[in-house]
Every structure is written in structure tokens, then in C-alpha cells.
Amino acid sequence: MxxxxxxxxxxxxxxxxxxxxxxxxxxxxxxxxxxxxxxDYSLTESQILYLVNDQKKTTATEINKILKLDEGYLSRIIKKLISKSLLTKEQSFSDKRIFEIRLTEKGLKEQQKLDTLSSDSIRSIIAHLNKSDQSELANLFNRIMTLLYKK
Amino acid sequence: MxxxxxxxxxxxxxxxxxxxxxxxxxxxxxxxxxxxxxxDYSLTESQILYLVNDQKKTTATEINKILKLDEGYLSRIIKKLISKSLLTKEQSFSDKRIFEIRLTEKGLKEQQKLDTLSSDSIRSIIAHLNKSDQSELANLFNRIMTLLYKK
DNA sequence: GTATATTACTTGACTAAAGCAAATATAATT
DNA sequence: AATTATATTTGCTTTAGTCAAGTAATATAC
Missing domain, CATH: 1.20.5 (Single alpha-helices involved in coiled-coils or other helix-helix interfaces)
Known part of the structure; x- marks a missing residue:
């Protein structure tokens, strides 16, 4: 390293x-x-789609441990994404306060589309570098992650 | 290096x-x-104060080359900062379309306050690292800057 | 040198994003 | 059983940001 x-x-x-x-x-x-x-989507919406995909099954509270949005605001965004058929919400059997959130087929497709766009945008900022510099860059970012967050 | x-x-x-x-x-x-x-200030406002301080004398157009805000929105933010006596705006003599923007004494003080807060927040995220790791971190960031932006 | 286009900035009207507080429902604690 | 805590929702408001048209000055083209 x-x-x-x-x-x-x-x-x-x-x-x-x-x-x-x-x-x-x-x-x-x-x-x-x-x-x-x-x-099509706000940054916050796309972050939510990302997280739901990442966690497969989640809840508003789980999402908010990461995004730290206003709870009411988050609730409305989820509602909106459900109305667009990107998410489903199902009340938990064991704890009826909790609603489990998942991506629909359509939601998964949209999130993958966003994912591709995001990757493309990163590709564009490293395009001027040769392979070796690109690899170095990735290692640098990786090392920063280790220093800052792994402890 | x-x-x-x-x-x-x-x-x-x-x-x-x-x-x-x-x-x-x-x-x-x-x-x-x-x-x-x-x-006290929005992120955008504090960015504007930062830029004006950095450039000593600037214009809305100059600021917007960097921040890429809506022009009307920027115009209003500047107006607001002037009304709070943080900025001054003076019509250029040589080109009367242009208005030169500067920090007031008060504006400078506020920007320095924001600057200190910002530094403090960075200090807090590196506080758990020893001096050597902190220096390495700074070098890593610096190297990324070189790779990405210097060419 | 006057019509046309461009630049710099402003204003009005609007939509989207986000925050605050109170409310509802369920579960956990005393 | 009453109280407190958790998860989410709703109504209302504020803040952030967008869009289009408008003014004023300068630059360019004929």
C-alpha cells in the first residue's frame, strides 16, 4: 500500500x-x-433509492440514521416514491410501528439507471488520466477512507 | 512525495x-x-463571503463562474448581504454594467468567524489521528488535487 | 453612426426543498 | 394500568432555487 x-x-x-x-x-x-x-429525481431521492437498494429491506428510521433528514420530509419523499411505484411500504408484523421499505422492479431499474449516470460522471472526471494515475487516485481515496473512518 | x-x-x-x-x-x-x-448564514451565503474575501474585489459574474447559481438568486443573496452590511457594491467606472463587490469590515469579521468554524469542524474529523497520520492525510488530499485538477 | 446582439445585473412570479410542531399508533417501561 | 419512548404522518411555514422578462450599458455588424 x-x-x-x-x-x-x-x-x-x-x-x-x-x-x-x-x-x-x-x-x-x-x-x-x-x-x-x-x-427526474432530486439528489435526496436518489440517495434514498441508493440506500434502499443497498440494504434491500429498510425503514425510514434506518435511512435517516444515514441521511439525517427531517422526519416529516423523509416521510413525504417516501410517499412520493411509492406513488411513482418505485418503492413499496409494508407494515412489519412483529412491530406495527415499523414499515418495511423495498424497491419495486421499476425502482430497481431506476436506481440502476441513476447508478450508471453516477459512474459515468466519475468516469468523466478521471478520463484525462492514464490508467496508472487512475489507479493511484483510487488508492489515495481508499487510504483516506481508512484513515478517516476505519477505527 | x-x-x-x-x-x-x-x-x-x-x-x-x-x-x-x-x-x-x-x-x-x-x-x-x-x-x-x-x-446565521446559508452554505451559499458563506461560500459567497469566502469568495469575496478570497478575491478582495469581485463581481456577481465572477462569483457565478465558480458557484454556478441562478443569476437572479445570486443577485438577491448579494442584496441581502449588502442589507446586512456585510458587502458593498459599487458601479465600475470603466464599465457601468459591472458592479464591484467587496467585504465591509463587518463582513470580513463574519467571514473570519465562519472560517474559524469551518477549520474547527475539520479539526474535529481528524482529531482521532496522530500527527503523522494527519500529515499523511493532508498529503493524500493534496496529491488528489494534483491529479484531478492540475494539468 | 445607428441597428442588433451581447453582457451584467435585477425583478416578479413561481416551484421545490426543507424545517417545525403537533398528532397518531404501537411498543416498552415503571 | 399509566407513562414514556419509538416510528411515522400531517398541516403549516420558511428557505432555497428556478424561469422568464426587463433594464441598462457595451460591443459588434452593417
Whole structure:
């Protein structure tokens, strides 16, 4: 794996570099997402479809542990996606407060379509790099994930 | 600098890793921003203040080359920030279509406050890492910037 | 040099996104 | 059995963002 060089930076410099990255990267990803979701689904809707697909069976509360939306707002979005026949909602037998949410066939197709669009948009931002640089990039992202989130 | 290892991945895997990063990282940064801007300024407003400070003197058009907002919306936000005495707007002498935008003293103070909050929020996500890992992290972000944007 | 097009910005009217608080239903706790 | 907590929904409001038309100044084309 990528080996760290051991030049210790001061905290200010570290934070500055991260923030600089955030400004460029988060902005460019944001613009890409906006463009590519144009215009069938909102970003939030597509995130919900992604999560439901990822978890196969889920609930509003589960989704909201990740997305942290307003509960009423989430409830309405789910309702909307059900009305478009992308999701189903079924009351749990063992706990009737809970409603299990799943993708329909149509929902799965739509989510796969969104997935492809999202992959395409990433492809476009790495297209100018050769294979070796692209692989390095993936390793860099991966290493950041490890540092930030695996503990 | 960080040395690439030369294992070439296939494109699918590369894109998968980048998207995985995006989901975690962009989401966590988004949540942080939301929390910390609570609640004096919107994210867009604070971005505008950041840009005006960065560029010292700018225009709506310049800002929008970066933020790509609706022009009418931007116009209104600027108006709002002027009404809060954070910005000034002055018609250019050489081209009277153009209005030069600057931070006021108060605007500068507010932007510095936001800047501090933003730095604090980054500090909080790297706090669990030792100095060496923090430096590595900054280098990783920096290297990504180079790969993606410098060409 | 005047008509036409373009640029920079603004305004009005609107839709979409998101937040807040109260309400309903069920389950868990005391 | 009464109280508290969880999961979701609804009504109402605010904030964010879009669209199209409009004004003013400048640049370009004939």
C-alpha cells in the first residue's frame, strides 16, 4: 500500500490543505450530481433509492440514521416514491410501528439507471488520466477512507 | 512525495472506490457544514463571503463562474448581504454594467468567524489521528488535487 | 453612426426543498 | 394500568432555487 512520508506538518497547514480539497472537490462533485440527476429525481431521492437498494429491506428510521433528514420530509419523499411505484411500504408484523421499505422492479431499474449516470460522471472526471494515475487516485481515496473512518 | 504503487485496477473498481469515498466523505462534510453554519448564514451565503474575501474585489459574474447559481438568486443573496452590511457594491467606472463587490469590515469579521468554524469542524474529523497520520492525510488530499485538477 | 446582439445585473412570479410542531399508533417501561 | 419512548404522518411555514422578462450599458455588424 501507499507509504506515508513522514514530514510532520503543523495543524494549520493540514487543515488548510483539507479545506482546499473540500472546496474544489465537494463543489465539483456537487455540480456533477446536479447536472446528471437532471431532472427526474432530486439528489435526496436518489440517495434514498441508493440506500434502499443497498440494504434491500429498510425503514425510514434506518435511512435517516444515514441521511439525517427531517422526519416529516423523509416521510413525504417516501410517499412520493411509492406513488411513482418505485418503492413499496409494508407494515412489519412483529412491530406495527415499523414499515418495511423495498424497491419495486421499476425502482430497481431506476436506481440502476441513476447508478450508471453516477459512474459515468466519475468516469468523466478521471478520463484525462492514464490508467496508472487512475489507479493511484483510487488508492489515495481508499487510504483516506481508512484513515478517516476505519477505527 | 507519496509514491504510487503500480497495481493497475480496472476502471469499474476505480470508479467504485471513488464513489464509495464520495458517499462517505461528501455526506460527512455536508453534515458538518450544515451543523456549523447553524444558523446565521446559508452554505451559499458563506461560500459567497469566502469568495469575496478570497478575491478582495469581485463581481456577481465572477462569483457565478465558480458557484454556478441562478443569476437572479445570486443577485438577491448579494442584496441581502449588502442589507446586512456585510458587502458593498459599487458601479465600475470603466464599465457601468459591472458592479464591484467587496467585504465591509463587518463582513470580513463574519467571514473570519465562519472560517474559524469551518477549520474547527475539520479539526474535529481528524482529531482521532496522530500527527503523522494527519500529515499523511493532508498529503493524500493534496496529491488528489494534483491529479484531478492540475494539468 | 445607428441597428442588433451581447453582457451584467435585477425583478416578479413561481416551484421545490426543507424545517417545525403537533398528532397518531404501537411498543416498552415503571 | 399509566407513562414514556419509538416510528411515522400531517398541516403549516420558511428557505432555497428556478424561469422568464426587463433594464441598462457595451460591443459588434452593417
Amino acid at each position: 501507499t507509504k506515508a512520508n513522514n514530514v510532520i506538518m503543523n495543524e494549520e497547514e493540514i487543515i488548510h490543505k483539507i479545506r482546499k480539497f473540500n472546496r474544489s472537490y465537494v463543489r465539483s462533485i456537487g455540480l456533477l450530481e446536479k447536472k446528471l440527476l437532471n431532472s | 507519496t509514491k504510487a504503487n503500480n497495481v493497475i485496477m480496472n476502471e469499474e473498481e476505480i470508479i467504485h472506490k471513488i464513489r464509495k469515498f464520495n458517499r462517505s466523505y461528501v455526506r460527512s462534510i455536508g453534515l458538518l457544514e450544515k451543523k456549523l453554519l447553524n444558523s
